[in-house]
Amino acid sequence: MGLFLVHGSDEILVSEHVSDLVRQLVGENDRSLMLEEFGGDYVMSGVTESAQTPPFFTERRVIVVRRDGGFSADDVEVLVAYAADAADFTDLVVEWGSGRVSEPLKKAIKAAGGQIVDPSPPTKARERRAWWETQVEMRGLQFDAAGMNLVIEWLGEDVARFEGLAETLMATYGPKKITADMVKPFLGQRGDALPWDLTDSIDKGNATEALRAARRMMQAGDRHPLQILAQLHNHYTRLAKLDDRGIASLADAESALGIKGFPAEKAYNTFRSIGHDGVRRAFELLSRADSDLRGGTGLEEDVVMDVLVARLARLAPTVSRRR
Structure with a gap:
């Protein structure tokens, strides 16, 4: 018996991992006899019924189940029930895709000795x-x-x-x-960049790296400038929560932000670097860029973003020198 749930933020990686897993499970056996795949329009109870049916011409059965648009609560309920009494002769692979995995399903799979795999790369x-x-x-x-x-x-x-x-x-x-x-x-075109690659570079005052990250997000990542603007707005909204004289330590910052550890420490140190004036200026720049991106200027969108990112990156060293 094998139960596998594969999920992750990158659906291409998830799909590739499922393909690799299926190749391992099928091995040298006849794929056409051993493998059964469910996708599109099907009933989950039909999947588990098939999983409980002994194979005819092979020793084991491999079943892959995927659902466009995500699995429903009813799907999860059926899978949880199956995990409690899974067939010894079936390997069931659930291609969950992106999105949060149901906690009851995770617990059921783990209790049955199954595996939950996220092939996405770590962020650290x-x-x-x-x-x-x-x-x-x-x-x-x-x-x-x-x-x-x-x-x-x-x-x-x-x-x-x-x-x-x-x-x-x-x-x-x-x-x-x-x-x-x-x-x-x-190599071809450069790949996408992480959102925090941009904000980290801005917070360090490294305009060159920040501009490079923003360009990669727009070009390779296919992000619209307004999406990036929203991410930057969220970043400075978090910093604004620290604009309180009562926040004098990392513990105070963690309490104000509702997060702990490294993310809170980064925000705390950034606010200490740019201060009230830096955060206020950042929101002014974001507001101007938002207006420009919505037709308030004749500049191209990438130019508007370049100007914004460069000015934001200048806040840290500028304010630091004033202190």
Whole structure:
């Protein structure tokens, strides 16, 4: 018996992981006899009924279930009931996709000894690099340090593009060590950037990195400038919550923000750097950019965003020098 639930923010990575998992479960057996997939219009009770039916021509049965638009509460209820009495001869793979996984379903799968997998890369830099190194090793590739750094930086959040790149590099170079110069011709367009890549660079006063992150979010990430503007507004709204003389320590900041640990510490340190005047100026800049993006100027949208990001990045060093 095997129960697997695969979920994550990147549905392409989720789908690829499910495909890899199915290949492992089927192995050398006849895929057409062993595998059954449910998608589109179906009833979940039909899936579990099939899972409870012994296979005819193979020792095991592999069932993959996915649902466009997400699984309903009724679907979850049926899956939870199945997990309590899962068939020993069936491997059931639930391709959940993105979105929050139902807590009762998670508990039921774990109680049954199943696996819940999120193939998305970690967000912390050290863990993220280790994740990338694992992906490279799994595909039989070798990079030197510069080549590895280039791949990670260039692809950014578009990690799903690595699968095709890996196949191309393996076909071209095989197991030999790949340098940055060797990989450059295959990279194409730079990948997306994380939202906090932008805000972190702004908070550090690094206009160059902030501009690069904003451009990548708009171009490779297909984000509209107003979406990025909303993210920046949320960032400074969080900082504004710290504009209170009663907040004199990290503990006070954590209480005011309703969050703990590193995110609260970052916000606390940023507010201490730019202060009341910096936050007020940031909202002025955001308001002006919002007006310009809605037709208040003849400038192109990317120019409006470049000006905004550069001015926001200047707040930290400017205010710091005044103190």
